[in-house]
Amino acid sequence: MTRTLVVGAGGLGGPLALALAAAGHELAIVDPDTVELSNLHRQIQFTAADLGLPKATRLAARVGGTGTVAPWAPALGDAVDLIVDASDDPATKFAIADWAVANGRRYVIASALRFGGNVFAGAPGVACYRCLFEEPGEGPTCADAGVLGPVVGAIGGVAAAVAISLAMNDRTLAGALLVFDDLRRVAEPRIVRFAPRSGCSACARAPITPQPKEIPDAEHSRSQRSS
Amino acid sequence: MPSIRVPSALRNITKGASDVDVDAPTVRDALAALEKLYPGIAARLLDGGGAVRPFIKIFVGPDDIGGLAGLDTKVGARDEIAIVPAIAGGADA
Numbered sequence: 001m002t003r004t005l006v007v008g009a010g011g012l013g014g015p016l017a018l019a020l021a022a023a024g025h026e027l028a029i030v031d032p033d034t035v036e037l038s039n040l041h042r043q044i045q046f047t048a049a050d051l052g053l054p055k056a057t058r059l060a061a062r063v064g065g066t067g068t069v070a071p072w073a074p075a076l077g078d079a080v081d082l083i084v085d086a087s088d089d090p091a092t093k094f095a096i097a098d099w100a101v102a103n104g105r106r107y108v109i110a111s112a113l114r115f116g117g118n119v120f121a122g123a124p125g126v127a128c129y130r131c132l133f134e135e136p137g138e139g140p141t142c143a144d145a146g147v148l149g150p151v152v153g154a155i156g157g158v159a160a161a162v163a164i165s166l167a168m169n170d171r172t173l174a175g176a177l178l179v180f181d182d183l184r185r186v187a188e189p190r191i192v193r194f195a196p197r198s199g200c201s202a203c204a205r206a207p208i209t210p211q212p213k214e215i216p217d218a219e220h221s222r223s224q225r226s227s
Numbered sequence: 228m229p230s231i232r233v234p235s236a237l238r239n240i241t242k243g244a245s246d247v248d249v250d251a252p253t254v255r256d257a258l259a260a261l262e263k264l265y266p267g268i269a270a271r272l273l274d275g276g277g278a279v280r281p282f283i284k285i286f287v288g289p290d291d292i293g294g295l296a297g298l299d300t301k302v303g304a305r306d307e308i309a310i311v312p313a314i315a316g317g318a319d320a
Contacts, residue, residue, distance in 0.1 A: 088315055089315060090282075090313065090315040093315065111313075111314040111315055112314075113236045113314040113315075114235040114236055114238070115235045116234070116235040117314070118311075118313075118314055132313075133281065133282045133284070133313035134281035134282070135282065136282065136315075137280055137283070137312075137313060177311070179234075181232070181234060181235055181245070182235050182245065190309065190311075192284070192286065192291075192311060193289075194284075194294070195294060
């Protein structure tokens, strides 16, 4: 059974946790926030009965697994095989990706905004999230650009599908970013592939020797580090 | 005439336009033309020195311009220039 950490129990985390639990993943869910009325239009795992209660424990009660009322912390990654980021914080996304690269874990970074979203599939031996987006920026957030409620469900579902593929050692999408530009009009993603970036600070900390939880691909890993 | 694909996240600046045709020989010129049409968008894409911001990626067709000639990458009449930003929306708003 794959042990998966879901970081964020909101609009993205809800549907992907439901899907991963149904697929047999053993889930650990973390989120520091409580359910608010303004969440309910897109965080459909919650009802008015959950208002004021911690998202992590309420979602865990629904799908199974453990819920921890806290933000991401590296210690949370130690006990899992796979990490799925469904947070709304750029720094958290980079921190998770960097930790996963340094510790040989597979990971998924999911984001939704306005009418679309991005899903990145991370695995040892391929270009990482920081190879693509070098550092957290001042990009738009849901707070200033908004998000259409059903979009987070769709992107969360895609993130779950990608996570299941990675858990099954399917490397088809490893190192790729799926870009859904406007789900009201086009459901087909642009699949962005890119090479490891020379000088990437995260890849410089990647283990040369495959870790026990790593998908075997040692040659690629060595060439990535030496570039 | 090359076309710039504006991401959903930045269409509040382009008044909802998703595809903007520009007459330009390079990516740099294309972005300058986009700025003329929609003032303020260049500052979201480029830093004070004119370099692409780290959390923005620009592709010509399937290729990251970082692996080509950067902003000086030439574009043809049928090329699509895609802007892909890192976005952070998810758990809350």
